Amino acid sequence: MKLVTGIIQPHRLDDVKSALEAAGVRGMTVSEASGYGRQKGHTEVYRGAEYKVDLVPKVRIEVLAEDDVALTVTDVIVKAAQTGKIGDGKVWTVPVDDIARVRTGEHGHEAL
Amino acid sequence: MEFALDSGNTAWMLASASLVLLMTPGLAFFYGGMVRSKSVLNIMMMSFGAMGVVGIIYVLWGYSMSFGSDVGGIIGNPFDVFGLENLTDADGILAGSGVPALVGVGFQATFAIITVALISGSLPERVKFGAWLAFSAAWVTFAYFPLAHMVWGGGLLSGSEDGIAAKLFGTTDGAATVSPIDFAGGTVVHINAGVAGLVLALIIGKRKGFGKEPFRPHNLPFVMLGAALLWFGWFGFNAGSAGAADGVAGLAWVNTTVATCAAMLGWLVTEKLRDGHATSLGAASGVVAGLVAITPAAAALSPVGSIILGVVAGVLCALAVGLKYKFGYDDSLDVVGVHLVGGLTGTVLIGLLSTDTGLFYGHGAKQLVVQIVIAVAAVIVSAVVTAIIGYIIKATSGWRVSEEAEAGGIDLAVHGESAYETVSAGRIVTEVKA
Numbered sequence: 329m330k331l332v333t334g335i336i337q338p339h340r341l342d343d344v345k346s347a348l349e350a351a352g353v354r355g356m357t358v359s360e361a362s363g364y365g366r367q368k369g370h371t372e373v374y375r376g377a378e379y380k381v382d383l384v385p386k387v388r389i390e391v392l393a394e395d396d397v398a399l400t401v402t403d404v405i406v407k408a409a410q411t412g413k414i415g416d417g418k419v420w421t422v423p424v425d426d427i428a429r430v431r432t433g434e435h436g437h438e439a440l
Numbered sequence: 441m442e443f444a445l446d447s448g449n450t451a452w453m454l455a456s457a458s459l460v461l462l463m464t465p466g467l468a469f470f471y472g473g474m475v476r477s478k479s480v481l482n483i484m485m486m487s488f489g490a491m492g493v494v495g496i497i498y499v500l501w502g503y504s505m506s507f508g509s510d511v512g513g514i515i516g517n518p519f520d521v522f523g524l525e526n527l528t529d530a531d532g533i534l535a536g537s538g539v540p541a542l543v544g545v546g547f548q549a550t551f552a553i554i555t556v557a558l559i560s561g562s563l564p565e566r567v568k569f570g571a572w573l574a575f576s577a578a579w580v581t582f583a584y585f586p587l588a589h590m591v592w593g594g595g596l597l598s599g600s601e602d603g604i605a606a607k608l609f610g611t612t613d614g615a616a617t618v619s620p621i622d623f624a625g626g627t628v629v630h631i632n633a634g635v636a637g638l639v640l641a642l643i644i645g646k647r648k649g650f651g652k653e654p655f656r657p658h659n660l661p662f663v664m665l666g667a668a669l670l671w672f673g674w675f676g677f678n679a680g681s682a683g684a685a686d687g688v689a690g691l692a693w694v695n696t697t698v699a700t701c702a703a704m705l706g707w708l709v710t711e712k713l714r715d716g717h718a719t720s721l722g723a724a725s726g727v728v729a730g731l732v733a734i735t736p737a738a739a740a741l742s743p744v745g746s747i748i749l750g751v752v753a754g755v756l757c758a759l760a761v762g763l764k765y766k767f768g769y770d771d772s773l774d775v776v777g778v779h780l781v782g783g784l785t786g787t788v789l790i791g792l793l794s795t796d797t798g799l800f801y802g803h804g805a806k807q808l809v810v811q812i813v814i815a816v817a818a819v820i821v822s823a824v825v826t827a828i829i830g831y832i833i834k835a836t837s838g839w840r841v842s843e844e845a846e847a848g849g850i851d852l853a854v855h856g857e858s859a860y861e862t863v864s865a866g867r868i869v870t871e872v873k874a
Contacts, residue, residue, distance in 0.1 A: 373715040375725060376762040379654045
């Protein structure tokens with residue numbers, strides 16, 4: 329089992345969500361995040377005083393998937409989130425030891 | 441003198457007084473949006489606190505000290521109409537336009553309140569609430585009332601035959617030949633508050649992290665809302681200062697509007713050229729700069745002259761707000777850059793732009809000299825009185841909250857409240873007792 333985490337531009341969320349649903353993904357967790365990569369931040373000026381804003385708003389998507397589906401999930405997210413500009417984000421995959429479904433107490437593949 | 445009620449004028453003055461009173465909560469929003477989210481309640485409470493303290497003082501001895509019988513050209517006798525006892529309509533400040541004395545008192549009280557509240561913009565996020573209330577009471581008594589008396593109550597800075605202007609250029613028919621012009625409070629309100637803000641910022645010191653950490657305005661829509669309320673209320677301030685519902689009020693209304701429009705555009709163009717963007721904070725600030733500058737001049741200029749005054753004020757104030765970083769004083773919300781610079785601009789430019797007496801209209805430089813004299817006098821009175829009160833409070837109760845309280849947020853430390861319920865504010869309610 330894998331955890332696929334994507335950090336994407338907030339305005340791409342709707343397309344990514346629809347694409348994942350179309351690909352058969354039945355659940356995900358979405359949260360607001362902030363950070364920077366090569367995009368770096370921007371400056372804002374208030375009454376002549378310049379503020380450098382390093383962290384820019386992003387959205388984090390997390391999807392739990394079987395090993396053989398994880399790569400597809402990654403590709404779907406990348407394709408739907410891509411604009412080709414700096415700041416599009418990153419997607420990574422890590423192995424997951426165990427998953428438990430809170431409602432039933434099932435473990436492992438049953439809980440997925 | 442027999443008093444004859446004029447219901448039209450009285451209705452307008454009651455409306456004007458109510459408009460000016462609304463400016464102070466408007467100011468609370470204007471300032472509130474500019475501070476950090478952990479300090480918004482405290483800065484808004486400084487405005488409301490000033491309403492509480494000054495409103496009562498005005499009725500007790502404020503009116504009497506401003507408009508009571510003259511003592512040495514400096515102050516009115518506080519015991520003349522202490523508590524408004526013995527005040528008759530025939531002796532009221534607006535008796536000439538048929539407005540009852542108490543209506544005049546109410547109108548003037550709202551000016552005293554907003555002037556004190558303006559000062560809070562130079563010291564948010566770091567001072568004790570009690571110290572602020574004590575300062576409000578002392579400052580309005582020893583700085584505002586004397587200056588109001590000197591300028592509007594027939595004292596040294598008025599057009600009376602014993603005033604400075606009369607000493608400079610002589611008298612005609614028992615009044616100064618060249619009378620100082622401060623229609624609605626360029627000296628009494630804005631220069632006075634602006635200087636007080638500067639002096640207090642120097643005495644009290646910077647916020648922790650000033651110039652290093654970001655102090656971004658936390659809610660710009662609040663700032664825009666505040667500017668809108670101030671603009672609306674200012675019609676009472678300026679058009680109401682005509683003291684009647686007449687053509688002078690109409691001129692003041694139009695001048696107030698066009699000067700404000702011009703100042704907003706002047707500020708926006710300045711920052712577009714300098715910083716690359718026309719900002720909402722710039723628009724709101726330009727609005728207030730224009731309102732401030734036209735305040736003393738609203739009845740003395742033509743509408744076109746008011747546009748010129750507005751542009752000059754907008755550009756100058758947009759440039760002046762950067763001074764605090766150069767000189768290292770934390771006038772947090774630019775009381776100096778907007779009210780002192782705007783007030784000086786309006787007061788002095790009357791000498792050039794006044795249609796009846798100004799240099800540009802072929803009347804020589806006498807009005808300009810008189811305007812500079814009353815501006816400088818207001819600066820000196822305000823600086824000296826504010827410094828004395830400021831240092832007394834510093835030596836006794838002290839001004840500042842603890843460093844921990846400042847870092848953790850003055851709202852929680854001083855008022856026991858937080859403005860917004862957020863997880864990042866580190867405050868999750870776990871228990872409710874009713």
